[in-house]
Structures are given as C-alpha cells and as structure tokens.
Amino acid sequence: MRSLIKHVLRREEPCDQLHVAGWARTRRDSKAFSFLELNDGSCLGNLQIVADAGIPGYEDVARMNTGAAIEIHGKLIPSPAAGQKWEMHASSLKLLGGVPEDYPLQKKGHSQEFLRSIAHLRPRTNLYGAVFRTRSRMAYAVHRFFQERDFICVHTPIITASDCEGAGEMFRVTTLPDDKIARETEDFFGKRAYLTVSGQLEGETFACALSNIYTFGPTFRAENSNTSRHAAEFWMIEPEVAFCDLAGDMDLAEALVKFLVQEMLDHHEGDLEIFSQFVDKGLRERLEFVASRPFERISYTEAVALLKASGAKFDYPVEYGLNLQSEHERWLTEVHFKKPVTVFNYPKEIKPFYMRLNDDDKTVTAMDVLVPGIGEIVGGSQREERLDVLMENFRKHNLDAEAYGWYADLRKYGSVPHAGFGLGFERMLMFVTGMANIRDVIPFARTPGHCEF
Structure with missing residues (x-):
C-alpha cells in the first residue's frame, strides 16, 4: 500500500x-x-x-x-x-x-498572476499546495465548530426564485433559447430562476423548526466588481439560530472567527511557515493576537463619528447613511483599534428587508465583523420576526409579498426571535493565510470576464 x-x-x-x-x-x-x-x-x-x-x-x-x-x-x-x-x-x-521541456513549473520563481493563468497546475507549487490544504482543513474546522455546538447542517438550494439581498445582482438560470428568453412561463420552472446569493432565507425556515442550523455552500453574485476581495462564485458559512438576539449573534460570529484562527495556529501541519516566510511575515503574530483578545464593538453611528474625526483622507466620503467602504473598515481595524471590530445598528435605508427594526425606527439590528487586512468578513443581523413589520418592509423594498409568502408564514405560525450571519469562507482564508487576492484562495476563480477551466 x-x-x-x-x-x-x-x-x-x-x-x-x-x-x-x-x-x-x-x-x-x-x-x-x-x-x-x-x-x-x-x-x-x-x-x-x-x-x-x-x-x-x-x-x-x-x-x-x-x-x-x-x-x-x-x-x-x-x-x-x-x-x-x-x-x-x-x-x-x-x-x-514524464514531462516535456515546456513544463511551465520549472524550479524558479513565478508571479501569482502567471500562476492564475495555469490554475490547473498551480496546486503543485509549494505556496498553492499549502493554500488548498489549508482550505480543506478550514472547511473541516467549520463543520467541527458547529457540530460540537449541536447545530444541524442544512443543504439549502443552489437554484432559487428568491433574491435574499434584494439587490438584483443574480445569475439567471434558464433553458430558453435566446429568442424566447422573455417568455418566463415557458421556462423550466415556469418562472424566473437564479443561482442563489445566500442560503439564509431557506436556512431561517429550518432554524424555526430545528433551533440551531448552519449552511456551508457556494453562492453567486453577478456584481461587476474587479477587486481583490470579490468573486462571482464563493462559499458562505451561514448559521441561523432561533431564540437569539443581536448580542448572541455577535457572540457566535466572534467565537467562530476565533475558533478558525486558533485552528490555523494549532493544526497548520507546517503550512503556516510558508505563509509567514513568503506572504506575510507578521501573520503568526497577528493570528495569535486575534485569537487571544476580545473584538471591539461599536455602533455604526460611533464608527462614522470616529472616521469623520480621524483627519484621514479617504477616496470615498464618510457620511451617516452611506455604506462603509473597505478603506473605512481597514482604518478602524488597522489604524484606530488595531484589532477586529464588530460594527452594529446600521441605518435601515442601507440594509435588506429582513433585518429587525430597532425601537428608534431609524436603525436595524445589523452587524458586520471587520478584520485587519481584509475589512468585512462577517455580515449578519437579528431577523425581523414581527409579521406586520415584515409586510411593511416588503412594501418599502418593492418586493412581491405573495412571492415571499412562505417566508412570511414563519412569522404567522409560531414566530420567534432569531438571528444569523454569513461568513465569507474565502475572505476567512485570506485572513489566515495572508494571501491578498481572493483569486488565490479559490481553486478556479470566477470573476467578471473570467470563467476558465
């Protein structure tokens, strides 16, 4: 053998x-x-x-x-x-x-851009072998974290008719020929269908029956973002917890991030050394720091005030009511607090329909976990469990209440407070490996204009 x-x-x-x-x-x-x-x-x-x-x-x-x-x-x-x-x-x-003389991975240095062009061979290099072994270990650790805490794994659908985020940036799935693309009732499912942007909504249905659940699978965004942090296909870890509020949601997200960081420190099987030597010399020290200290928690209002008073020059404006950009998130984590930060209670106007409205009628119980070097790594919220408020949110967000009737039923029949979040698996991998580009922690990256292999 x-x-x-x-x-x-x-x-x-x-x-x-x-x-x-x-x-x-x-x-x-x-x-x-x-x-x-x-x-x-x-x-x-x-x-x-x-x-x-x-x-x-x-x-x-x-x-x-x-x-x-x-x-x-x-x-x-x-x-x-x-x-x-x-x-x-x-x-x-x-x-x-054997190999002919044109084997592209000769014993010399290669740029990461070149290696992306031969993604079918780059796992044979020391660096990318380490990256994808780490990806495997981290995936196993995700399941361990939740299984050891009595969460139930749920496989949510890849094809869906629901837009969880409400942004409309979805890949359509169709069997219709080009000349019949508008005849939705003649399509395979009898209506428009898409690749999922999140398993959250379906996950909520199971949390409202099984209490603690999680999903871990691929998600898709037709977002034309050519950045080092965005991809059209990526994996999400999405727990949903019944009888849970925003504070419990933040506690769970922090515990998961710390668990995965500690897993990298304890069970890297030598791969951490190559990242520390050739990718980020301060990686081990940063991971040890994150694993051993509580995250900072501040409201969105406090975050905006800190950014406005910072005197720093940003490319994007800082104003109440605008989304925080990566440069703002990194200033909070790398310059001001010098550690991960959880920002909570965002203005309702910039968040999706399913987030619970706070008593001030201005903010929702949203939270984002920001980490140094990456920015946002977790996004979540307490979900709106009140039927009347949810129906009003459908109206304000111009959503078809009938199409989301099954989701509203969760509030009609035995509604409970519940919360959840999504952790971007690739962004977590970027954080624990020090790799600066999301294309380098996915086996075959799908980005605007690129769908090779």
Missing part, C-alpha cells in the same frame, strides 16, 4: 518496505546514484530519494525531471543530511508520467 509522504516524514522508526509515489521537485545525478526530491501534495515537505545506478527503473532516471510522476519502492533510513530526519533508499523506480 502506498504511504503518504506526510506520514512517512512523521515516522519514529525506520521501515524496510516502503511504497511512495508523487511528483519530482528536483533531481541531482552523480556517476553511481541520483538524488530525487519527491512531493505528493500531502504536505509541504519533500522526501529525499537515493537511487543507486542499476536498480530496476534507473534507466529512465534521466527523464525524471521536475514535474515527472514517479512510483518508488525501497526502505526508509535515517538521513545523514542536516535538516531532514529520513531519506528513502530506493530498490526500484517507475516513471509513471
């Missing part, structure tokens, strides 16, 4: 019979033997292979260049070389897949 290199490197004892396979990173030849550095993607580390001339398969060693796929049998022995515990003495080699 083939052993993963990450398990081989952790062994405490030598092994007389070992079977590994992977891709060659480097090869060095002498007259009597060759050294091969092998990586199988299971970890950052390579396994050094010593292959004596004359063993079965050695006749192909000249073709075992960088990128070649190789299978090796042999034994694991202590390495005399400094900096490595083990090396493998090969008894046989097998070239599984």
